[in-house]
Amino acid sequence: AQSVTQLDSQVPVFEEAPVELRCNYSSSVSVYLFWYVQYPNQGLQLLLKYLSGSTLVESINGFEAEFNKSQTSFHLRKPSVHISDTAEYFCAAISSGSARQLTFGSGTQLTVLP
Amino acid sequence: ETGVTQSPTHLIKTRGQQVTLRCSSQSGHNTVSWYQQALGQGPQFIFQYYREEENGRGNFPPRFSGLQFPNYSSELNVNALELDDSALYLCASSLVPGGSYEQYFGPGTRLTVT
Numbered sequence: 418a419q420s421v422t423q424l425d426s427q428v429p430v431f432e433e434a435p436v437e438l439r440c441n442y443s444s445s446v447s448v449y450l451f452w453y454v455q456y457p458n459q460g461l462q463l464l465l466k467y468l469s470g471s472t473l474v475e476s477i478n479g480f481e482a483e484f485n486k487s488q489t490s491f492h493l494r495k496p497s498v499h500i501s502d503t504a505e506y507f508c509a510a511i512s513s514g515s516a517r518q519l520t521f522g523s524g525t526q527l528t529v530l531p
Numbered sequence: 532e533t534g535v536t537q538s539p540t541h542l543i544k545t546r547g548q549q550v551t552l553r554c555s556s557q558s559g560h561n562t563v564s565w566y567q568q569a570l571g572q573g574p575q576f577i578f579q580y581y582r583e584e585e586n587g588r589g590n591f592p593p594r595f596s597g598l599q600f601p602n603y604s605s606e607l608n609v610n611a612l613e614l615d616d617s618a619l620y621l622c623a624s625s626l627v628p629g630g631s632y633e634q635y636f637g638p639g640t641r642l643t644v645t
Binding site: 421423449453459460461462463466468507509511517518519520521522523524 | 535562564566571572573574575576579587589621623625627631632633634635636637638639
């Protein structure tokens with residue numbers, strides 16, 4: 418069975434500071450990994466994904482995540498956060514060969530302070 | 532390109548009642564997945580529909596059922612509502628095969644069971 422663990426439920430950080438949101442997965446087969454963002458009272462938006470190839474993937478708004486197979490991690494980072502980055506962030510995984518069902522972590526609330 | 536839409540946005544039901552939630556998939560997508568997101572938690576996979584057939588199911592009882600129509604829209608039905616069914620219900624559409632494993636989420640339906 419596949420599982421996704423987000424190690425921090427809440428991460429407060431000051432504006433323009435760097436941030437890392439941690440995600441670990443466990444799977445006996447190859448996985449595809451995703452980060453989704455959820456703003457209050459909204460659905461989920463895909464932030465970035467890792468399917469294959471380069472282990473470092475980037476989003477259009479400055480976030481990046483690195484797939485680390487040996488540590489089974491897919492941590493999300495941003496070198497300088499903005500107030501508008503305040504949201505809930507979910508790490509998710511799909512096992513290859515499955516019905517493409519996403520398994521989500523419990524989420525990390527990122528709060529950017531002025 | 533039309534995104535994923537869900538209706539209604541909110542509804543309140545009484546324990547024991549039945550509810551139907553609706554989802555229109557993104558243009559060009561043929562697969563619909565449903566997720567339940569309880570307050571403060573990550574989304575949990577309920578089931579997925581592909582070519583009008585259930586194609587994978589999570590750990591939910593049979594009183595959770597669904598349909599997919601020829602135009603790829605979908606319904607989620609829940610019978611004998613329980614208080615614990617109170618949650619945000621998210622619909623996601625995708626293209627199978629191909630589609631880079633991305634799932635596009637709607638804004639969700641907030642169900643409150645009293």
